[in-house]
Amino acid sequence: MPETRMPGPVPKDALAYFKDKDLRVGFDHRDVWGDEHAHAFTVAKMTKLDLLQATQDSLADALENGETFRDWSERIKPEMAKRGWWGVKEQIDPLTGESQRVQLGSPARLKTIYRANMRSARAAGQWQRIQRTKESRPFLVYRLGPSEEHRADHVELQGLTLPVDDPTWGQIYPPNGYGCKCWVEQVDQATRDQYAADGVPDATASQEIDPETGQPTGRRITRRVPAQTSRPNLPRKRYVNKRTGEVQYAPQGVHPAWANNSGQARVRVLREALSRKIETADxxxxxxxxxxxxxxxxxxxxxxxxxxxxxxxxxxxxxxxxxxxxxxxxxxxxxxxxxxxxxxxxxxxxxxxxxxxxxxxxxxxxxxxxxxxxxxxxxxxxxxxxxxxxxxxxxxxxxxxxxxxxxxxxxxxxxxxxxxxxxxxxxxxxxxxxxxxxxxxxxxxxxxxx
Known part of the structure; x- marks a missing residue:
C-alpha cells in the first residue's frame, strides 16, 4: 500500500502472525526463501539469536504502536551498534567456510528491514480483512503505489480487476519485490463495473505544469488506464537459488523471494502449526x-x-x-x-x-x-x-x-x-x-x- 499509509498500528491478526514467526539465522538472504518467510523471521548476516530476537521484538513494537521508520531506527541502531552489528566487518560464511568482508547494519539496511517486514505484515493483515468482507466487496484491483518510478512489469498489472478468490492473487498479490509499494483496492460490483466502463485511475500520471512559469502547479494530470477484467497470462521465469540449489518459478517481474501471497502463506503456516500443537495436546x-x-x-x-x-x-x-x-x-x-x-x-x-x-x-x-x-x-x-x-x-x-x-x-x-x-x-x-x-x-x- 502507499507509503503514506504505513504509520499506524496493524490489525491484531497481522501482529500475531509476525510475533509467531520462528527465528531463523541466515548468512545470505537466499538461505531463507519463498514461503519460508511466512513462518521465519530472519535478517541476512545476523547470526546471533539474541540480537535477532531483539530485532524482531523491536519491529513487533513498531508494528503494534504504529512507529515510523525514524522512530524505530533511533531505537534499534544503538542496540545493534552495542552488540557489534554495525558497519563493515569480517564474517565466516557457514556454507563455504570462507571469511568475507560484509556489510552489517547501515541506514540503508535498516530501511530494507523495516519496510520489508512492515509491508509483508500489513499485506497479511489486509488479506484477512479482504476475506472477511469479500461478500460485499468481491473484487480486487491492482494499483501502483506512490513511487516516482515503477517497474515496467508492475505497470502492466495496473488496473487488473479480478474476483478476490481468483488464483492469480496467489501469485501477484503485492508487495512483489523489495521496495515495491503496489497495493490492491477492494471494491464492490458497482465500482468494478464503473472501472470496466471508464478505466482505473492511473498512478503514473504526471504533475501538471504551468505553461507560463514552467513550474508544477501541485495538481496531477487526471488519466485512466483500462481495467483488465480477464485473467492474465503471466509469463513465468525460472530461478535457481545458488545457495540451496532449489529451483523456483515466479511470474515475470515478481522477485522470487516475494512470489507468494503473504496472507495465504500466513494461513498455511498457522494451519500447519496448529495441527502440530493439536496432535500433542490433551x-x-x-x-x-x-x-x-x-x-x-x-x-x-x-x-x-x-x-x-x-x-x-x-x-x-x-x-x-x-x-x-x-x-x-x-x-x-x-x-x-x-x-x-x-x-x-x-x-x-x-x-x-x-x-x-x-x-x-x-x-x-x-x-x-x-x-x-x-x-x-x-x-x-x-x-x-x-x-x-x-x-x-x-x-x-x-x-x-x-x-x-x-x-x-x-x-x-x-x-x-x-x-x-x-x-x-x-x-x-x-x-x-x-x-x-x-x-x-x-x-x-x-x-x-x-
Missing amino acids: QQLARAAVNRVVDSPVLDQFLADADAHKAVLARTTDHIDEASRRRVIDSIGDLPVAYADRELAAYVGSKTQLVRMSAESAGKQLVRHPDIDAASYQSLDEVLATGEVLRKDIRTIIVFGSDSSGAHLRAVLKRAGKNNNELFLTTFHRVDEGRRKKAREAMKRLRASR
Whole structure:
C-alpha cells in the first residue's frame, strides 16, 4: 500500500502472525526463501539469536504502536551498534567456510528491514480483512503505489480487476519485490463495473505544469488506464537459488523471494502449526484449538483455496492433468475440522482423534453441497459428539446429528494411513429425516445378513 499509509498500528491478526514467526539465522538472504518467510523471521548476516530476537521484538513494537521508520531506527541502531552489528566487518560464511568482508547494519539496511517486514505484515493483515468482507466487496484491483518510478512489469498489472478468490492473487498479490509499494483496492460490483466502463485511475500520471512559469502547479494530470477484467497470462521465469540449489518459478517481474501471497502463506503456516500443537495436546486443549481453527479466517481461506480449484479437485472438468491436480492438492493441504471422542475414534479403528478434511474432499463438498459454508462446520464437533453412529464398512462410519436450529446433518468419517493414524471427514451435508431412517434400516438389514 502507499507509503503514506504505513504509520499506524496493524490489525491484531497481522501482529500475531509476525510475533509467531520462528527465528531463523541466515548468512545470505537466499538461505531463507519463498514461503519460508511466512513462518521465519530472519535478517541476512545476523547470526546471533539474541540480537535477532531483539530485532524482531523491536519491529513487533513498531508494528503494534504504529512507529515510523525514524522512530524505530533511533531505537534499534544503538542496540545493534552495542552488540557489534554495525558497519563493515569480517564474517565466516557457514556454507563455504570462507571469511568475507560484509556489510552489517547501515541506514540503508535498516530501511530494507523495516519496510520489508512492515509491508509483508500489513499485506497479511489486509488479506484477512479482504476475506472477511469479500461478500460485499468481491473484487480486487491492482494499483501502483506512490513511487516516482515503477517497474515496467508492475505497470502492466495496473488496473487488473479480478474476483478476490481468483488464483492469480496467489501469485501477484503485492508487495512483489523489495521496495515495491503496489497495493490492491477492494471494491464492490458497482465500482468494478464503473472501472470496466471508464478505466482505473492511473498512478503514473504526471504533475501538471504551468505553461507560463514552467513550474508544477501541485495538481496531477487526471488519466485512466483500462481495467483488465480477464485473467492474465503471466509469463513465468525460472530461478535457481545458488545457495540451496532449489529451483523456483515466479511470474515475470515478481522477485522470487516475494512470489507468494503473504496472507495465504500466513494461513498455511498457522494451519500447519496448529495441527502440530493439536496432535500433542490433551483432549480438552485439543478440542478448544480445533474450535478456534473452525471459527477463524483459517477455515475461510482453506475453503476459498479449494473453491478456486474445485473443478479440478472434484474432477468435474475434462482433460485433467493429474500431475497438476496433485500439485493443487499438495499446495492446499488439509485442515483440522473436529476432534472426535476417544470412543468414536476407537469405533472406526483410528489411532488419532483429530478429524481432518483434505483439499480433495473440500473441493467435492463445494461442488455437491454448496450450501455448507464455513459457519456450518461449527456444528460438526457437536454432531460427532452427540449424533447417532452407523458403521458403513470396516474403515468408515456415518454420523447423523442436528445443529442448533434442528437441521439434520450427516457426516462421514474414514480412517486412513498405514498405521491407522489418520482420520478424515469425507462428506458433511444436510439431510431430511427420511434419509436418516433409510440409512438406519439399511444398517439393520446389513447386520442381520451377517
